[in-house]
Amino acid sequence: MPRQRKRERRGTAGLVIAALLVIGLPLLGWAGVNALTGGDSGNDSAGAADGSRTDAAGEASRGETPGSFEVAQIGRDAVRACVERMAAGEAYVESAGVGIGHWGEHVQARTDMLAGTVAQEEMRAIWKRTRLSGPDDVAQATAALEAYDALPGCGDLGSLEGALPEVADQAAACLERETVMTTAVAASTAGLQDWANHLNAMAAHADGEMTAAAAQDLWVASWEAAPVNIAAYDDAHALLAAAPACE
Incomplete structure (x- = not known):
């Protein structure tokens, strides 16, 4: 019986953490979610690699300057x-x-x-x-x-x-x-x-x-x-x- 209660407590703790994650999504934003979940944060680099970026850094990488x-x-x-x-x-x-x-x-x-x-x-x-x-x-x-x-x-x-x-x-x-x-x-x-x-x-x-x-x-x-x-x-x-x- 004691072993059964320990399993129940661990299951309850898991549900609490999951609930906190769902509630905190609007506050953390996608950057926070990526940090917590280990998601890929290198999308911008990939964009630069395939030539899709058009910001100042992208222009500099092509040997251009604004103007x-x-x-x-x-x-x-x-x-x-x-x-x-x-x-x-x-x-x-x-x-x-x-x-x-x-x-x-x-x-x-x-x-x-x-x-x-x-x-x-x-x-x-x-x-x-x-x-x-x-x-x-x-x-x-x-x-x-x-x-x-x-x-x-x-x-x-x-x-x-x-x-x-x-x-x-x-x-x-x-x-x-x-x-x-x-x-x-x-x-x-x-x-x-x-x-x-x-x-x-x-x-x-x-x-x-x-x-x-x-x-x-x-x-x-x-x-x-x-x-x-x-x-x-x-x-x-x-x-x-x-x-x-x-x-």
């Missing part, structure tokens, strides 16, 4: 703007080169005539042909310069932080090209301005606003100075052709 997409997009937009600016600059340099080329022919014709390599008639034919092309040379190049000036520069590329490697490489190439482009645009403007000044002087002489002597003196001075800016344009154009592409 990296936005940083990359800002970099791409800055590169795209610089590409447009460089394309417009190249269009201007090429357009100005047409006028500077005609100006160079105009100048060289007198040089060759004085050297005896061309006759005066041939020199005058070159002068007429280039002079008639002059107004279009200046108008087209001026429009190209205005289009270039209307676009923002590439300064934003120098302040990119955290950009993707390929974006950073593009930015470096564009900044290098912009430096060369600035020189080429300045040389283009100087050479084209010499041509425009001479065209204006010829028009003023034709309209009687300048004496023949004054026009001749101005022409000789322009002819003597012209090679400096023409050579500067040629050098800048060559450097631009060799500069890294901005694309």
Whole structure:
């Protein structure tokens, strides 16, 4: 009989513990239940392993940081703007080169005539042909310069932080090209301005606003100075052709 009572008491104690567990579930929560029952608490790790996590830790495990997409997009937009600016600059340099080329022919014709390599008639034919092309040379190049000036520069590329490697490489190439482009645009403007000044002087002489002597003196001075800016344009154009592409 005593043994029977011991078994009954042990059975009653088991029922009490089970009842306490059921009552305590809302308070303990699943974490408590797992701790008490020895359940698996590693579900989050499993989620990370199968790539289903999307929190900051998951992004870090994939080599990403919060906001990296936005940083990359800002970099791409800055590169795209610089590409447009460089394309417009190249269009201007090429357009100005047409006028500077005609100006160079105009100048060289007198040089060759004085050297005896061309006759005066041939020199005058070159002068007429280039002079008639002059107004279009200046108008087209001026429009190209205005289009270039209307676009923002590439300064934003120098302040990119955290950009993707390929974006950073593009930015470096564009900044290098912009430096060369600035020189080429300045040389283009100087050479084209010499041509425009001479065209204006010829028009003023034709309209009687300048004496023949004054026009001749101005022409000789322009002819003597012209090679400096023409050579500067040629050098800048060559450097631009060799500069890294901005694309």
